[in-house]
Amino acid sequence: MNGIHDIGGRHGLGPVIPEANEPPFHEPWEGRMHGIAVACQVSGINNSPEHRSAVEQLPYTTYLHNSYYENWVCAFEAMLVGKGIVTLAELQQQASERYPVAMQDHPREPTQPSEYASKLKAVLYQGAPQNRPISRRPKFKPGDPVRTLNLNSRGHSRLPGYVRDKTGVIELYHGAHCHAEAQAEGRGEVPEHLYAVRFTAHSLWGPDSETGGLIVYVDLFEDYLQAI
Numbered sequence: 567m568n569g570i571h572d573i574g575g576r577h578g579l580g581p582v583i584p585e586a587n588e589p590p591f592h593e594p595w596e597g598r599m600h601g602i603a604v605a606c607q608v609s610g611i612n613n614s615p616e617h618r619s620a621v622e623q624l625p626y627t628t629y630l631h632n633s634y635y636e637n638w639v640c641a642f643e644a645m646l647v648g649k650g651i652v653t654l655a656e657l658q659q660q661a662s663e664r665y666p667v668a669m670q671d672h673p674r675e676p677t678q679p680s681e682y683a684s685k686l687k688a689v690l691y692q693g694a695p696q697n698r699p700i701s702r703r704p705k706f707k708p709g710d711p712v713r714t715l716n717l718n719s720r721g722h723s724r725l726p727g728y729v730r731d732k733t734g735v736i737e738l739y740h741g742a743h744c745h746a747e748a749q750a751e752g753r754g755e756v757p758e759h760l761y762a763v764r765f766t767a768h769s770l771w772g773p774d775s776e777t778g779g780l781i782v783y784v785d786l787f788e789d790y791l792q793a794i
Contacts, residue, residue, distance in 0.1 A: 567619075567622050567623070567719060567720060567721055567722060567723060568718055568727060569622045569623070569626075569629075570626040570629050570630060571621065571622050571629060572726055572727045572728075574726050574727065574728040574729075575727075575728035575770065575771055576728075591635075592633075594669040594670060594671045595635075595669060596635040597671075598669065599635050599638050599639055599642075600635070600638075600690075601686070601690070602642065603617065603638060603642065604686055604689055604690050605686060606642070606645075606646075607689070607694070608682075608685055608686055608689055611645075611646070611649065611651060612645055612649070613749045613750075614746075614749075615722055615746040615747070615749040615750035616645065616749065616750050616752075617638075617641060617642070617645070618722060618746075618750070619721065619722035619750040620641035620642070620644050620645050621637050621638070621640075621641040622722065623644075624637060624640055624641065628640060643657055696743045696744045697740075697741050697742065697743050698742055698743065698744055698755060698757040699742065699757065700742035700757040700758070700759065702759075704739060704759040704761075704788065705759070705788055705791075705793070706736045706739070706759075706761060706788070706791065706793070707736060707739065708736050708737060708738060708739065709735065709736060710735065710736045710793065711733065711734070711735055711736075711793075711794050712733070712734055712735070712736060712763060712791045712792065712793060712794060713731070713732065713733050713734075713791070713792050713793075713794045714729050714730055714731060714732050714734070714763075714786065714790055714791060714792075715730070715731070715789075715790055715791070715792060716730045716731040717730065717790065718730075719747065721747065721750060721751060722746060722747055722750035722751070723746075723747060724746045724747070724785075724786070724787065724790075725786065725787075725790045726784065728770055728771075729763075729765060729770065729782075729784050729786075732765060732769055732770055733765075733769050733794060734763040734764055734765040734769065734784075735763065735764045736761050736762075736763060736764075737761075737762045737763060737764040737783060738761065738762040739759070739760075739761055740760040740761060740762065740785065741759070741760065742757040742758060742759050742760065743757065743758065743760045743787075744756065744757060744758075745757070745758040745787055745789075746787075758787045758788055758789060759787070759788035760785060760786070760787055760788070761785070761786055761787075761788065761791070762783050762784070762785050763783070763784050763785075763786050763791070764781060764782075764783055765781070765782045765783075765784065766779070766780070766781060766782075767779075767780035767781070767782065770782060
């Protein structure tokens, strides 16, 4: 999707300035939102590509005005209402209520967590593997030159705009992973070969790119690539 989220290589947005000693969450509610996201995925309500797709579909002004986790809130509100998990009226009622007790910054972990809670913690701290078996052999190997396709999907895509129709070199083969586009579209798990592709700044942005031999690595599915 050619949305406002796909800003790699664009001018006018200023430098990325890392925050010194940045905490995982700036407010307690951000940690709660992260926990809700993990609970929804573990419960089978949605997957990560659906989550990303929902964020990408936010209006441009909303996306740019919001903080990172505010966009998560908006995305999950849209997803949960769309899937019939909650109603818009229920969300509006919750938003209008005032809670007298402040949210804890670091809630105490139970000494004997349930099996479900233990699973949530494992996914939160270790992630959920996406590698899957596939019978088709990979087309490429490290060192192969490739060109990315010029695809402009109307839905979720893991092919950033700034690497479309560009030449690069296969750096690493990751194995076969669940294709994010299929998951975002609700087509289930469709394994596809995944590679780390190495691009030079010159190949991406031409002679006006930064000097000094800047290299960019992007993980790309095989159906985004063609041999050259």
